[in-house]
Each structure stands twice: as structure tokens, then as C-alpha cells.
Amino acid sequence: MRLLIVGTLGGQLAVASRIVMERGATVTHADSIDVAMKSLRSGRGADLVMIDVGLDIADLIRRLETEMIHLPVVACGVASDARAAVAAIRAGAKEYIPLPPDPDLIAAVLAAVAEDGRELVVRDEAMARVVRLADQVAVSDASIMITGESGTGKEVLARHVHRKSHRSGKPFIAVNCAAIPEALLESELFGHEKGAFTGAVARRIGKFEEADGGTLLLDEISEMDLRLQAKLLRAIQERIIDRVGGTRPVPVDIRILATSNRNMAEEVRKGTFREDLLYRLNVVNLKIPPLRDRPADVQALAEHFLDRYAKANGVKNRPLDPEARRELTRARWPGNVRELENCMHRAVLLAIGDTIGVEAIRTPDGQRLDEAHGEGRPPLSRDPAVRHAAETAEAVTRALVGRTVADVERELILETLGSTLGNRTHAANILGISIRTLRNKLKEYGDDGHPIPPPGGGVEAA
Structure with missing residues (x-):
């Protein structure tokens, strides 16, 4: 800092x-x-x-x-x-x-x-795999694209990559591309000369030069205007920038990390993001799974935040009781880690007694967490087999929340094709679509780099 x-x-x-x-x-x-x-x-x-x-x-x-x-x-x-x-x-x-x-x-x-106290807390194997890949590529200078839902910890992982890199002794500069107005983002990134526009009272060094020798994080880069994307592409390729109103290029030595909560391939197809820029940024992709798919992390993060906010508020750090732990794991956490953090802060303030019970764990509107995610759901059967089936169905449904229809459709088609050992006709019949539609979908997936089961078994890129 x-x-x-x-x-x-x-x-x-x-x-x-x-x-x-x-x-x-x-x-x-x-x-x-x-x-x-x-x-x-x-x-x-x-x-x-x-x-x-x-x-x-x-x-x-x-x-x-x-x-x-x-x-x-x-x-x-x-x-x-x-x-x-x-x-x-x-x-x-x-x-x-x-x-x-x-x-x-x-x-x-x-x-x-x-916000310098954010730590990378990992217990779940799904997230541990991502961190191991991050550690493996951190020592290089390759650009990295970090994707995942809002609140999953993309910037925290980016800071981890910087700390593990040979640039760790140099600046880590983060720019939120969604928070800065389009008209100002160019100056924020590349700087400007005196008089370049109204309000430019003196030369201002931009974030690219400020990060020289270190790491530049372009947070939520999918929000960047197409015109500015072209200038960014040149800066990454040539390792030089042009200040707004400047007359000579300025060399820079930085590593680029970028984050997005969107499907970048879909953004390219829609024409809102340059394909050539995505190739430059996405040398390595670190995809952070949502918190609902990381149950072990829910527990570890909850304990971490309880300890932090107990200290911050000058109160005794109390453990979660068993029922509270169960409810935390069952919750869907659409806001991911950010939502869990806020929830634990409230729990520290609301809890009474030697432990933190489920009555202290509440949504932002004050509703108990167990009541919030239990609304409209019939009670589970006492029959263990029925109960297990219901819990499994709920887990499958929960895993779909936050994903795009295109992602779910692709997974369904490829899983079905795999189960038919690559037989296109059988897969199309099971899916209820025409063989032509299936082939078009498979070509699209193959063009995006997804492995496609060939007829007769095995895996190859279509």
C-alpha cells in the first residue's frame, strides 16, 4: 500500500x-x-x-x-x-x-x-485448483484474464498473483473500468498533457506509467468502450502509450491483469469487445467458481470475517453454532464472498450469547437467513432416500443460479453427446432438436475452443 x-x-x-x-x-x-x-x-x-x-x-x-x-x-x-x-x-x-x-x-x-486487509482464504478444492494455476503462472509476465461472478474475489486473486510474481516489489495499480465515466477513462489510463482538455491544468501521469515495472489490473474490462479498446490493444502490443494531448510515445514495462463478470466469448460475438484484444489479455484464464460451489470456503470465510469484525468492533470473537453452519452452507449467496462478508459483519453485531446462532445471521432487509432461503419450499421428507434426492435436486438447481442460458445449454448438449459416445443422431433425439441444429451448436462450441466428442468416442476439437 x-x-x-x-x-x-x-x-x-x-x-x-x-x-x-x-x-x-x-x-x-x-x-x-x-x-x-x-x-x-x-x-x-x-x-x-x-x-x-x-x-x-x-x-x-x-x-x-x-x-x-x-x-x-x-x-x-x-x-x-x-x-x-x-x-x-x-x-x-x-x-x-x-x-x-x-x-x-x-x-x-x-x-x-x-481495503488493504483482504486476504485469500481458500479451503475448498474447487477454489484451490484455481489458486494452484494462479501460482504456476504468476512467475511469468503473461497477461491473465480472471473471470467469475460479481463478489467472488477476482481482485483479491489478482493481488495474489502480483504478490507471487517477480514484480511484487513494484506497484500494483487497479483501475475499475466500470466506475470511471467513458470520457475520463482514457486520461485515467494514459494520462494527459497540460491543456489537453478543460480541467487539464497540469501534466498528469496515468495509471500505465504509474504501474511501470509492476502490475496493472483492469477491473471489469468488458465495460470499456470499443474505441478505447483499440488504444489499449496498441499499448499492450507495442509497450508504449500516448498521453492525451501528447506528441511523443512513452515506453512502459507492465504486466496486465484483467477481470470480468461476463462471458467474454459472448461479448466478442455481440461485437462489444474486440476479439484481438481478448486474445492479448486471455493468455491464461483463471475462472473463479461461485461461492455456492465452494462449501468448504463458506465455512472458512465466515470464520475469517467473524474474527475480523469482532476485532474491528471490540467484541469477543464467538464461534458459529452447528445450525448456523448448516444454514450458511445451504444458502445460495448470489452476492458471493462480498455478501457473506456483510452477513458476518451483521452477525457479530446482532449475536447474543457465547455462540453465533442462526437468529443472528440475517439478510440486508433483516430477515433470518434460514427463513429467507426456505420460503416457498415444502418441508423435507423424513425418509432418508427421499430427503437425499430432494437435497440433491436442490443442489443441482442451486448450481445453475448465476449461469447464463448459453452456458447451461452447452453443458447439457456436450454431456448428452458424451453419454451417447459421440452419436449425433441419438444425442439430437434425446435433446429434442434437429441433427442440423446440433451440428451448428457443436461447430460454434468448437470454434470457441471447447473439446467436442467425435463420433465413436474420444475427444477432439471440432
């Missing part, structure tokens, strides 16, 4: 600086807001700004917004200066840290504001 400290506060911020460096952060100092802005424009970058509450925080935040620099700001001041603390929060600061600095408080703020 990169921290920019603005001001002096008679040496108190220097103490805070030492604390965050001991926690693994890199620190840059600026005596004034002007110097801080020059540092940010120059490409030195920061993940968090910590500023003396006596400085003009409203002016800093206004200048950051004007120059489209997106950073959280934390104010610091002597503990008795309550009026200044309130003014700082009203001006737009995310948090206020009283000084002299408390190491645990600073660590908590850094984790909460900069």
Missing part, C-alpha cells in the same frame, strides 16, 4: 509514518497541498492520503476532484481538536485519526479505507 502524508503536525505524522511503514506500506511526504498535488500528478501515486487537519482539506478534495484523481483522504489531528475533526469529515475526509497515533487504530483505518 502507498501512503501520502501531507503536513507535519510537529513530528506526530512522522510517528504515524513509521507505524504504517512497519505495517508494510510505502510512504511519501509532502509539506503542503501544492507539493502533494505535484507528487500525485508526477506518477508517484498513492492509495491513501493522510493530511494534517489544520490544512485546507476542502481545497485538497476539490483539487483532487477537478483533476480527476480518485483517492480516499484521512485527516489527522490532536485528540482534543473535536471541532476540526468534524469540519474535516464535512469537507469530505473519510476518517479522522487522533494523534498521538495508536498503532492498532491506524492499522484498522488503513485496512478499512484502503
